Amino acid sequence: MKPRADSRRIAGRILPWALGGIALIVGVTALILATSDGARKAATAQVVDRMADAAEGFMTQATPVDAHALAPNIYQARGVANTHLIDTGDSVVIFDTGLAIQATRQKRALEELVGRKPVSHVILSHSHQDHVGGTQFWAEPETTIIAHREFSEEQRYLKALEPYFHDRNRRLFPWIPEDPIVRGPLSFGHVVPTETIRNGMPHRFTQGGFRFEVLPTPGAEGLDNLSLWLPDQRILFVGDTLGPIFPQFPNIFTMRGEKMRKPMEYIESLDQLIALDAELLVPGHLAPTRGAREIREGLTRIRDAVQYVHDETVKGMNAGKTVWELMEEIQLPSELALSQVHGRVSWGVRSIWEYYATWFHYDSTTELYPVPVREVYADLAGLAGVQALADRGRLALERGELVKALHFCEIALAAEPQAREALEVQRDALKRLLERAQAGFETTYEIVWLTSEIEMTESALAVR
Ligand SMILES: [Zn+2]
Known part of the structure; x- marks a missing residue:
């Protein structure tokens, strides 16, 4: 299936920006002076606004911030990455907090719609900077911050390798600042979850009559992916579990670097999502998809495509074929065709190979x-x-x-x-x-x- 041309174009525009944005934030940090917590937050918000003004050219070109309702009491602030708010009456639940330099604008846009209310929970889909950047603006002393059990370890290694990843990102996006600034409140690596979720153990809670299910869905964008399911509204928030456009072949490997991702774990996550039978699918980037049938078909196709590439790779390895032969040979059959905007099948083949067999190919x-x-x-x-x-x-x-x-x-x-x-x-x-x-x-x-x-x-x- 050919993806819609407009989604591909949007994805092509947004992806480099989103990735570069991750590194841009780091440059903001140098400008922040930390004082007391309240003063720090206010000062940080001001600087963020100024940086956002300065970056307006990129912002408007890529994705300007605005907010709208997805369903009664459920709102989305758009931006490079989306921030979501569920208004449970006396308080709100936030799913993902966006890119730091857009976060205060996203927060303001949402507050214009629902007013300012206490934040009972912040749920983070994964540790990437474009999804956690605004956590400090939303989290209050009483707020429960929910993340995957692997969140802190993922955040740790991304922080430990920040200069290395920064240089790699800069090769792809030369306009980002030359050096990462590694300290200050807007730098990466400060989110401390107060509640963590393990694989296989969804976390359910009720707030203001709303039922929430936080589902561990590791695989496509790291080991620490979470999704949020609202069973009464049949709305599924997936963060980057499915990537920026739907449906697409997932980035089970990323050229920017980062650890290998586990294909079979991802297949289990997809099975879990298919079984929900969602009517609205809300990704971390770009627009939602409506319609149970379209969602089920898309999810099933992704699951089957990953399974196919995995099984063909394993079969080829056992048949004594080289990784190069398999990268060339393995293609998705027409009934499983998917967009490869975010990652190529041939790269998936190589990463599955190396995930199982490591870097020694017995070539020489x-x-x-x-x-x-x-x-x-x-x-x-x-x-x-x-x-x-x-x-x-x-x-x-x-x-x-x-x-x-x-x-x-x-x-x-x-x-x-x-x-x-x-x-x-x-x-x-x-x-x-x-x-x-x-x-x-x-x-x-x-x-x-x-x-x-x-x-x-x-x-x-x-x-x-
Ligand atoms: Zn993202």
């Missing part, structure tokens, strides 16, 4: 030692000749063997980084890969990566 003894094949590239180029390698690259390019063309160029450029012809072949091969990506799955990460590589090659060519 050299895999065991810290001497990559690149270390002999310069010598190889000396033997073959930089020009001859560029010519072979051009030939591969003409045959449509674009990745082989890149290999030849990389060997040539290891010996002579400014070799004009090799740079030109590299640029042309990258451009053809980009065209293929745009005409094919339109995978956002692949497109931003190739675009950044083309820019780098073009700037190398511009140096005389």
Whole structure:
């Protein structure tokens, strides 16, 4: 099934922004001066507003903040990531708190609709910064903050590797600040849940007559995913469990980095969601989907597609096929076709492989030692000749063997980084890969990566 063109376009626009936004926040932090708690909150809110003004260009282009009702007493504030409010009468329950620099605006927009009320619960779908950034603005001393049991560990490792992930994000989104600022109230890593939920053990509570079920749904976007089910309204809030558009092939692996995700755990989460028979599906980004049939069919297709890719990978591994063969061979059958905007099936194949078998592929003894094949590239180029390698690259390019063309160029450029012809072949091969990506799955990460590589090659060519 082809995804709707508009969702793909929106997803293409929002995804890079959302990811870059994560890093942008970090830059805000330097401006905050912490004093007493109340003064700190007020000062923080002011700075956040100023930053939001400064970022208005991006905001309006991507997703401006506004709020609307999804159902009686149930509201959504839109933004890069959505914040949800359930008005239970004397108090409110919040599901996800958005990107920090949009959070005060989201809060104000929701309060314009329901007034200002005590917050009984904040429920966090997972530890990513675009979903927890406003927690400090909503949480009061009496508020119960509910998260998955794995939340703190996920938050810990993301914080521990913040400089590493920041640099990786910056390769994809060069406009984000050069260095992450790692301290201050708006920096990442300060959320402390007061109640945690374990896998297999949903948490049910009632507030103001509303029944809430917090469901552990790990898998697609980390080990700490939670969903919120309102059984009386048949509304399901899924955070990023299903990714930004529905339905799509999930990001069981992410190019930004982060830990491997468990495919079978994800399948169990999907089974759990299918069984609910929701009538309104509310994701953490972009628009909800209405209609029990459409939701059930979409969820079932995602579940079956992940199961298919998983089973085919396992079958191929047992048949002695290489990961490269399987990445090439395994495609979704037409009845399971899904958008691959957020992650490619071939990357899923590789991550399932490495999830089960780790990084040692039995390809070569050299895999065991810290001497990559690149270390002999310069010598190889000396033997073959930089020009001859560029010519072979051009030939591969003409045959449509674009990745082989890149290999030849990389060997040539290891010996002579400014070799004009090799740079030109590299640029042309990258451009053809980009065209293929745009005409094919339109995978956002692949497109931003190739675009950044083309820019780098073009700037190398511009140096005389
Ligand atoms: Zn998100």
